Amino acid sequence: MKKVVATAKTIDDAIEKALKELNVPRSKVSVRVLEEPSKGLFGLIGSREAKVEVEYRFDPVEAAREFLTEVLRNMNVQARIDVHPQGEQVLFDIVGDNLGMIIGRRGQTLDALQYLVNVVGNRQKENHVRFVLDAENYRSRRKETLENLAERIARKAVQTRRSVRLEPMSAAERKVIHSYLQNRSDVVTFSEGEEPHRYVVVAPKEA
Template identity: 45%
Template sequence: MTSVEKTGKTVDEAVEAAIAELGVSRDQIEYEVLEEPSKGLFGFLGGKPARVRVNLLAGQSPAAISEPQEKKELVSAAGKATADSVEVAKTFLQSIFTAMKLNVKIEKLTGEEQVTLNLRGEDLGILIGKHGQTLDALQYLTNLAAHRDSDERVRIIIDVEDYRKRREETLVRLAQRLADRAKLRGEKVVLEPMSPHERKIIHTALQTDQRVTTFSEGEEPFRKVVITPKR
């Protein structure tokens, strides 16, 4: 490898990331700034990272790195990138809460494939919205902000007072009740429009029921689940 492109919060950060990947020193490379960094809303959203192309000088070669050590460094770098993304997410959320004059405590829960930031405080219903629509939008914006300067992708889930768990339990009970109705009446039952995540909960809740089948119909954001009895 004699050339690599990298991004970072600053030009120097992007250059250092490229040097680390190439395994060389700064005096062995030359670089070109492809894009200067810029900030967006709240200093995060909509901004762009610095992007550089780093080339090895003629006659230079990357340092040899043993595979075990290289793997350790990659794991360490991935862990740091995840931690950095979560910190950016928390800072982004706090900037929103400050603007809304909300006193919110952020609890971090780490899973195997995702990080959950559970929000606790007084009068946080405004952050949830109807059927969690506001919460979903907040989660989407937070992930955009968290990954603005990172090549690593960790899924960040935003929750409020364990709302998502309670909502899932409610949807499972709803699915079972409506499936019983479909079987009793022998006719299909159409649910209200739901997000892809909530539709998946309905499908999963009924996938082992041998007497009904489920499918989704319609266009987003009005796509809905249909439960039909098997003949």
């Protein structure tokens, strides 16, 4: 948190002085009046200026949303960002037409933007906020695709009695595979390799 103590002839002038030093709008600060202005004796002797303490209130969701809005603008993408708090995480749903550029190959661009949004949104926050980005319902569609893949690979591993190695995936996508297959009694899953080429292995469970 950033705090500034400023003095001026009036409270409003003192606040304005502090806002200029912080370089933030009035809506993003809290103000505490430390001293009221006083004219003193005959308006001259013992006069006292107003003193205020202005504190910048960092809003992680607003900061993250503003950052993402600016990125989309620079990419010439016409879209809006719908914000959906979901427990300990916040979903930013990017709504617009032709958002393939935002999603990228297998969601790589979307994942990269999500990473940057999390960095910006949590740069001044003690309690971590997890931001999730989605566009054109990509996350749920990709999850369904990965679960179908996991099912096919598990069957193959059981039928051939051989381990099957999947292609490299992000940590989030590997988690979908592990979670989907964790309750099966006939296969086990584990990850191998080094990032960013880490992959899931599905192996038949020994009798």
